[in-house]
Every structure is written in structure tokens, then in C-alpha cells.
Amino acid sequence: xxxxxxxxxxxxxxxxxxxxxxxxxxxxxxxxxxxxxxxxxxxxxxxxxxxxxxxxxxxxxxxxxxxxxxxxxxxxxxxxxxxxxxxxxxxxxxxxxxxxxxxxxxxxxxxxxxxxxxxxxxxxxxxxxxxxxxxxxxxxxxxxxxxxxxxxxxxxxxxxxxxxxxxxxxxxxxxxxxxxxxxxxxxxxxxxxxxxxxxxxxxxxxxxxxxxxxxxxxxxxxxxxxxxxxxxxxxxxxxxxxxxxxxxxxxxxxxxxxxxxxxxxxxxxxxxxxxxxxxxxxxxxxxxxxxxxxxxxxxxxxxxxxxxxxxxxxxxxxxxxxxxxxxxxxxxxxxxxxxxxxxxxxxxxxxxxxxxxxxxxx
Amino acid sequence: xxxxxxxxxxxxxxxxxxxxxxxxxxxxxxxxxxxxxxxxxxxxxxxxxxxxxxxxxxxxxxxxxxxxxxxxxxxxxxxxxxxxxxxxxxxxxxxxxxxxxxxxxxxxxxxxxxxxxxxxxxxxxxxxxxxxxxxxxxxxxxxxxxxxxxxxxxxxxxxxxxxxxxxxxxxxxxxxxxxxxxxxxxxxxxxxxxxxxxxxxxxxxxxxxxxxxxxxxxxxxxxxxxxxxxxxxxxxxxxxxxxxxxxxxxxxxxxxxxxxxxxxxxxxxxx
Numbered sequence: 133x134x135x136x137x138x139x140x141x142x143x144x145x146x147x148x149x150x151x152x153x154x155x156x157x158x159x160x161x162x163x164x165x166x167x168x169x170x171x172x173x174x175x176x177x178x179x180x181x182x183x184x185x186x187x188x189x190x191x192x193x194x195x196x197x198x199x200x201x202x203x204x205x206x207x208x209x210x211x212x213x214x215x216x217x218x219x220x221x222x223x224x225x226x227x228x229x230x231x232x233x234x235x236x237x238x239x240x241x242x243x244x245x246x247x248x249x250x251x252x253x254x255x256x257x258x259x260x261x262x263x264x265x266x267x268x269x270x271x272x273x274x275x276x277x278x279x280x281x282x283x284x285x286x287x288x289x290x291x292x293x294x295x296x297x298x299x300x301x302x303x304x305x306x307x308x309x310x311x312x313x314x315x316x317x318x319x320x321x322x323x324x325x326x327x328x329x330x331x332x333x334x335x336x337x338x339x340x341x342x343x344x345x346x347x348x349x350x351x352x353x354x355x356x357x358x359x360x361x362x363x364x365x366x367x368x369x370x371x372x373x374x375x376x377x378x379x380x381x382x383x384x385x386x387x388x389x390x391x392x393x394x395x396x397x398x399x400x401x402x403x404x405x406x407x408x409x410x411x412x413x414x415x416x417x418x419x420x421x422x423x424x425x426x427x428x429x430x431x432x433x434x435x436x437x438x439x440x441x442x443x444x445x446x447x448x449x450x451x452x453x454x455x456x457x458x459x460x461x462x463x464x465x466x467x468x469x470x471x472x473x474x475x476x477x478x479x480x481x482x483x484x485x486x487x488x489x490x491x492x493x494x
Numbered sequence: 495x496x497x498x499x500x501x502x503x504x505x506x507x508x509x510x511x512x513x514x515x516x517x518x519x520x521x522x523x524x525x526x527x528x529x530x531x532x533x534x535x536x537x538x539x540x541x542x543x544x545x546x547x548x549x550x551x552x553x554x555x556x557x558x559x560x561x562x563x564x565x566x567x568x569x570x571x572x573x574x575x576x577x578x579x580x581x582x583x584x585x586x587x588x589x590x591x592x593x594x595x596x597x598x599x600x601x602x603x604x605x606x607x608x609x610x611x612x613x614x615x616x617x618x619x620x621x622x623x624x625x626x627x628x629x630x631x632x633x634x635x636x637x638x639x640x641x642x643x644x645x646x647x648x649x650x651x652x653x654x655x656x657x658x659x660x661x662x663x664x665x666x667x668x669x670x671x672x673x674x675x676x677x678x679x680x681x682x683x684x685x686x687x688x689x690x691x692x693x694x695x696x697x698x699x700x701x702x703x704x705x706x707x708x709x710x711x712x713x714x715x716x717x718x719x720x721x722x723x724x725x726x727x728x729x730x731x732x733x734x735x736x737x738x739x740x741x742x743x744x745x746x747x748x749x750x751x752x753x754x755x756x757x758x759x760x761x762x763x764x765x
Contacts, residue, residue, distance in 0.1 A: 205594050207761035221761065225597035233595040240592040242512060244519040249512050256508030257598045259501055285519075 135309055135341035136179040136202060140211035143172040143197050143365075171197040173365040174211065179343065181308070184335050186356035186373070187345040188449060194365040195345045196235075199311045202343070203233045216309055229258060232302035236314030239298055241286045247297035248282045251304055258305040265304065272300040275330050292323025299330065310334070312344045316351055328354045349445045361452055368456050377442045380451045384422035385441050388413045391434035402429060411436070416443070505598060509606030510613075517614065528615055531571055532622075538691060539563035552696045557632040562693055564623060564633040565721045569714060570690075571619045572612055573653040577604050578677040581664025585760070586671065594757075601661060601753075608657055636723060644731065648717035651738040656713040658745040665749075668756035689715025693724070709741040 149165045150156055172194040179185050189195050200206040201213055204220030204227065213220055218227035241250045255265045273279055276296040281289055289297065295315060303310075312331065316324040332355055335342055346352055352359060352373070359376065361369040369376060386403070390411045399405055402425055403417035417425045422440055429435060442448075517524055542559040545551055554562070581604070584590040593600040627634045637645065663680060667673040685691050686701070687710035694702050694715050705711050716734045719725040725734060 203595055205591055228595060228597040233592065235591060238588050238591060242516060244516050245512065249515060253508045253512050256505045257596050
């Protein structure tokens with residue numbers, strides 16, 4: 133069963149351009165100038181119920197804008213969205229009971245009161261019966277290890293404790309779809325791990341669908357088997373995380389521990405040296421030759437230990453973005469010599485989403 | 495229908511409770527607001543008290559001014575609305591997002607907050623007023639049950655007009671960053687046209703006529719006059735309540751239009 137469908141999802145903004153200084157401010161009053169911002173451009177994907185999908189992209193790439201369209205806060209310029217069978221923009225209260233939206237940089241907890249007061253308000257707003265409320269809260273308290281923080285004012289809680297309470301507040305009505313936008317932002321490693329474990333447990337326990345954005349790759353690798361990668365509003369990749377490395381960086385990293393020093397030049401014959409801190413050496417080799425080269429290394433060098441692995445996911449993602457940037461430059465060069473280019477804005481406006489102006493921070 | 499009403503009542507009870515608990519954290523701030531709210535009518539009273547001296551100004555003697563401005567102080571507290579300040583913040587700083595994701599129109603949170611405040615401060619001002627009336631006969635009101643009922647109705651309608659108009663003012667933040675400046679302008683005009691500076695009958699007749707067809711006096715001066723007995727004839731009462739109903743309906747209509755269009759704009763440009 134499909135939980136989320138996005139087809140050709142597009143969001144363009146028209147924003148006022150203000151030049152700096154007094155002159156610019158005066159000109160903006162009498163002759164306002166606008167530019168088009170293409171925050172999201174024809175993005176399509178389908179997410180099955182119960183899937184956990186990581187949504188990756190640099191700042192201003194269009195992640196938050198997309199999530200806001202899925203939650204019905206923003207109206208798409210074009211395209212179709214369906215979430216839990218609803219059109220988010222017109223779904224109303226019935227739709228709002230089906231999902232939770234957690235924005236890592238905005239909180240719904242009442243600052244001066246203990247978190248349980250926000251929970252009680254949400255209980256009333258979502259019309260949760262007392263028995264269900266108690267049962268769900270007990271489960272959330274256990275999963276998130278919230279026991280000792282419920283009675284303390286939110287302002288006295290650590291950032292990690294606050295985020296755990298944010299999650300609890302957002303999940304009291306047991307939503308079937310979770311939109312988590314940077315839920316681990318600014319948290320320490322332990323708190324990040326708690327949040328990850330919780331999201332995994334919640335997904336397994338309730339079969340909830342999760343769409344998660346994060347700057348921390350560890351969040352994504354720990355939780356999502358599938359990733360959507362977006363940049364400049366365009367979807368660059370939709371597929372299994374495991375296949376991403378194979379497709380983008382078709383290399384393997386061979387890690388060696390050597391019994392004695394081997395000169396760099398001798399090692400360079402086998403592949404690209406990524407680390408050289410004798411006795412530990414990391415060599416990057418083509419994926420298809422990994423087994424063969426490893427066998428040669430074992431036979432020809434004084435190897436104490438050998439391991440084969442994928443490049444770190446951060447590097448894979450970086451390679452995806454670099455590939456996209458190169459393609460963009462190539463298109464730009466093509467346009468400069470007069471070749472037709474249908475993907476560029478007809479107006480010639482800068483298409484880079486501006487985070488402050490598009491409301492990405494919201 | 496019953497379920498819907500019960501659901502709304504449960505939500506209001508939870509929101510009012512939360513608002514009270516929050517206010518308890520800000521006792522000093524509320525005391526300051528209260529002092530400010532009480533100070534303005536009292537200072538204006540002091541001026542008119544001096545102007546009237548032993549005689550009358552436009553039919554108002556010192557005791558009449560005292561009664562008018564004490565009633566104004568009470569009605570002002572009971573009809574107070576400050577929503578523009580935080581709605582502006584909700585919209586500009588993104589706090590509207592999680593509210594829009596919940597199955598409750600954010601206006602209910604604002605109404606609950608407003609009621610919560612008035613249940614506290616209204617009671618407090620009444621007690622203060624009753625205390626002063628004990629020792630100062632000039633501010634006592636001749637209120638029979640009929641007049642009291644009319645005064646309560648006028649105050650409730652005035653509070654509703656003031657709330658909705660202020661809320662709409664706050665929603666202008668969907669379009670402009672100067673919503674609070676517009677609210678200041680609105681307050682400035684209301685100083686004269688709502689009867690804050692002087693009873694409307696003391697204004698130049700042309701100004702009083704203009705005020706009479708706008709919403710300003712029906713947010714303040716009219717309930718004050720009902721409370722103090724300044725409006726006596728059935729025709730005047732009927733006209734006053736008629737204008738109150740008209741302006742309440744008009745502002746609710748404006749609210750609906752502005753909210754729908756504002757959401758569309760928010761949805762179009764992201765705030």
C-alpha cells in the first residue's frame with residue numbers, strides 16, 4: 133500500500149530582491165524587483181506504507197519545502213501529492229490526525245511548562261481518550277526513556293531531552309506517517325542514538341512510514357534502506373542506499389595492516405592510496421578488481437590484516453553532488469554556445485533556492 | 495453535534511489550563527500589564543477631573559467623569575486583545591507551522607488564551623473597583639439586573655469585536671512585516687474614536703458622527719455607557735446593539751476572507 137505519492141511536485145516562489153544600503157531600500161519601495169526561485173522542480177517518488185526513507189541534500193536543496201508540501205503547509209505550484217490517501221492541501225482535520233511533523237529547529241513544547249502540559253493539550257486537540265493517552269504515553273516514556281524529565285519545565289531540559297519530548301508530543305495520536313525534519317540537529321552522539329533507536333522501534337512497532345531529513349549520515353545509514361537525494365530542487369537519486377555507492381563510486385577500499393614499512397610508490401601500483409599511516413594503509417581500487425587485487429596484495433606484500441569495504445557514505449553523497457554540479461556546468465557551457473537547454477529557467481533568473489527567503493528555516 | 499461541542503469544550507479547557515499555568519510563570523509581567531491598563535484611564539480621569547473643577551464639561555461633572563473612566567478601566571480589561579503581537583511572531587518565525595499541522599484552527603488557541611487572561615484580570619479589576627467603590631461613592635454604579643444583563647451582553651460583543659479585529663490585524667503578517675505598526679495606528683485612532691480620551695459626546699459632532707458608524711465605539715464607549723447608564727432609551731440601546739452585531743459579523747467575515755487568502759499566500763510563498 134502506498135503511503136506517499138508525489139508526481140511532478142514543483143514549488144516556485146517569487147521573491148522580492150532588495151539591494152543593500154539606503155538607496156536599495158528606497159528603490160525597493162518604488163521599483164520592486166522580483167526573481168523566481170525554483171525550490172522544488174518536478175520531483176516524483178512513491179513511498180510504501182512502513183518504509184523508512186532518508187531525504188538527503190545540502191541546505192536550501194528543497195528538502196523542507198518538499199516535506200511542507202507533503203504535510204499540507206505549502207501548496208505546490210504544480211504536480212500531485214497524495215499522503216495517506218489525502219490531498220494534503222484539502223485534507224483537513226481527518227488528514228492531520230494521520231501524520232506527525234517534527235521540525236528539528238522549531239518546537240511545539242510550551243517553554244515554561246513541563247512537557248506533560250503540552251502532551252495534555254495535544255491529547256485534547258487530537259481528541260485522544262484518557263485510556264489511549266495513558267497507554268501511548270507510557271510506551272513513549274519507555275521507548276524514549278523520558279521518566280525523569282516529564283515534570284521539569286521545558287526551559288530546564290537539555291536539547292536532547294527536549295527533542296525526545298517533541299517526538300513524544302508529536303506521536304501521542306499514533307500517526308501512521310512521520311515527517312522528521314532534522315530531528316537530531318544539534319544533539320550529542322548519545323541523544324542522536326536514542327532518537328535513532330526510537331524511530332526504528334516506532335517504525336517496527338506500528339508499521340509507520342517515516343520520511344527523515346538529516347545532516348547526519350549516521351541517522352540515514354542507521355534507519356533508512358532507501359534514500360532520496362535532492363539538490364537545487366531536483367531529485368538526483370531515488371533508490372537503495374547500498375546501491376548508491378555501487379552506482380556513484382564504483383570503488384572499494386582495501387585496508388591493510390602491514391608487518392613492515394612499504395614505500396608509497398610500491399603501494400601505488402595497486403591503486404589510489406587514500407591513507408598512508410604505516411603500518412595502516414588504505415588503497416582505493418576499482419570495485420570489479422577488488423578481489424583480484426586483494427589476492428595480489430596478500431601474495432606480494434607482508435600483510436598482517438586485510439579488509440575490504442565501501443567508501444564512507446559521506447564521500448558517496450559528495451560524489452553524487454559533484455556529479456550533478458559537473459552536469460550542470462556542462463549544460464551551462466552548452467547553453468553558452470547556443471545549444472537549446474530546456475531545463476534552464478526561461479527568464480534567466482537565478483534558480484538557486486535561498487533558504488531565508490523560501491522559508492526553508494520554518 | 496453534541497460530540498463536536500464536547501470536543502471543543504475539552505480543547506478549550508486544556509488550552510485555558512495551559513494558559514493559566516504559563517501566566518503563573520509571568521506574574522510580574524501580568525501585574526505590569528494590569529497597572530498600565532489601569533493607569534491610562536486613571537490619568538485621563540485626573541485631567542478631566544481638573545478640567546471640570548466644580549462645574550460641568552459637556553454635561554459631565556467630576557463624579558460623572560469618575561464613573562465613566564472607572565467603567566472604562568473595567569471594560570478595557572474585559573475586552574482587551576493583544577493577539578497581533580504573537581500572531582505576527584507565529585507567521586514570521588514559523589511557529590504557525592506546527593499549529594497548521596494540528597487538527598485545530600489556531601484561532602481557538604488565541605480565543606482560549608484571551609479568555610484565560612480575562613478570567614484572571616477581569617476578576618482582579620472587579621475586586622479593585624468594588625474596593626474603591628466602597629470608599630468613593632462617585633464610582634458606584636446604579637445597576638439593576640436588567641441593566642447588568644445588558645452591560646454583560648455589550649461587553650461580550652465588544653470583546654468579540656475587539657478580539658476578531660485584532661486577530662485579523664495579526665493575520666496581516668501574511669503580507670507585511672508591519673502588522674504590529676498597523677495595530678499601533680489602530681490603537682492611536684481608538685484613543686479618540688473608542689472613547690478612551692473622552693466620552694464620545696465631548697468630541698466635535700462631526701467626529702462623533704463618523705465614530706458612530708465605525709466599530710471603534712462599539713468596542714469600548716458603548717459598553718461603558720451601558721454600564722454607567724449613559725445610554726438610556728430603548729432606541730439608543732437597540733441602535734448600539736445593532737451596530738455591535740453588524741460590526742462583529744463584518745469582522746468575522748473579514749477574518750474568514752483574510753485567513754483563507756493568507757493561508758493561500760503562506761502556502762504559495764512559505765511565509
